[in-house]
Amino acid sequence: MFKKYGFKTTKELEVKATKENYAVGAFNFNNLEQILGIIKAAAELNSPVILAASHGATKYAGTIFLVHLAIAAKKKFPNVEMALHLDHGLDFSKCKECIDLGFSSVMIDASKYPLEENIKKCKEVVEYAHKFGVSVEGELGRLYGVEDEVNVSEAESAMTDPKEAEIFIEKSGIDSLAISIGNSHGLYKTDNPFIDFERLKEIKDCVSTPLVLHGASGIPEDSIRKACKIGISKVNIDTECRLAFRREIDKFIHSNPFDDHKPITYDPRKILTPALESITEVIKMKIKWFGSGNKL
Ligand SMILES: [Zn+2]
Incomplete structure (x- = not known):
């Protein structure tokens, strides 16, 4: 389904990134x-990009709206290589819905289950997705923090075991692996969160599948660059864009208060344009860190 829209799979983008040592x-x-x-930043820097819609986003906007926004993005910027990806799909039926409507890749997040159950759930999605050439991301280990419908306490969180990763990939057939190496969803408690680069190297030595870093908002530039250099091929950013969006709306509202004596600006386009532009700025900075600029 997705091919007629001109989307690439995340696997295609990740494999190229892996070879050339950058991340998308x-x-x-x-x-x-x-x-x-998002798309303006990618177009400006000639960077491939993954348009990620979470399970929660499909509930908020409706999956069909998200697909058509992505189709429009591709039509408007035909030169930008892009994938439309389901982020943290929580069950087979959500993954199937997205595949059937035109997503080029899906993530099935069964990381809260024991290894065998995680494998089983991923395999079910892989078998369906691969019939249509759609790529699948799985997760092993559990990231601390909150993102949409995923909420993991510190006690429940767990780092990815390299040997288990090898078994997980082989048995499930997934195309890329989200790993837990100290990264976490949402806001970090510290300015310099601990990232276990040794563990990343060990995982990289055990598997040839592209590796994904979730919860990368708030990880400083040098750590991100180092992770990409060692072998992260896809980096997820959500929180920093949300914060920039929120900050700009706050600024706008505060500088345009309701006042009985003056006309009020109530045009959503005026309210939201600075927020949109702030997302572009955040993403341009991230693209530079990931090294994906001029890779089209
Ligand atoms: Zn995530």
């Missing part, structure tokens, strides 16, 4: 302003 950014969108903010 996956940025979340739920609406027009976010997808415009």
Whole structure:
């Protein structure tokens, strides 16, 4: 289904990134302003990009709206290589719905289950997705933090075991692996979160499948660059874009308060344009860190 829209799979983008030692950014969108903010940054820097819609986003906007926003993005910027990806799909039926409507890749997040159950759930999605050439991301280990419908306490979180990763990939047939190496969803408690680069190297030595870093908002530039150099091929950013969006709306509202004596600006385009532009700025910075600029 997705091929007629001109989308690439995340696997295609990741394999090229792996070979050339950079990472492709996956940025979340739920609406027009976010997808415009993302695609403008990618087009300006000639970077491939992964348009990520979470399970929660499909509930918010409706999957069909998200697909058509992505189709419009591709039509408007035909030179930009892009994938439309389901982020944190929680069950087979959500993955199937996205595949049937035109997503080029899906993530099935069964990381809360024991290994065998995780494998089983991923395999079910892989068998369906691969019939249509759609690529599948799985997750092993559990990231601390909150993202949409995923909520993991510190006690429940767990780092990815390299040997288990090898078994997981072989048995499930997934195309890329999201790993837990100290990264976490949402806001970090510290400015310099601990990233276990040794573990990343060990995982990289055990598997040839592209590796994905979730929860990368708030990880400083040098750590991101180092992770990409060692072998991360896809980096997910959501929180930093959301924060920039929120900050700009706050600024706008505060500088345009309701006042009985003055006309009020109530045009959503005026309110949301600075927020959209702030997303573009955040993403341009991330693309530079990931090294994906001029890779089209
Ligand atoms: Zn995530």
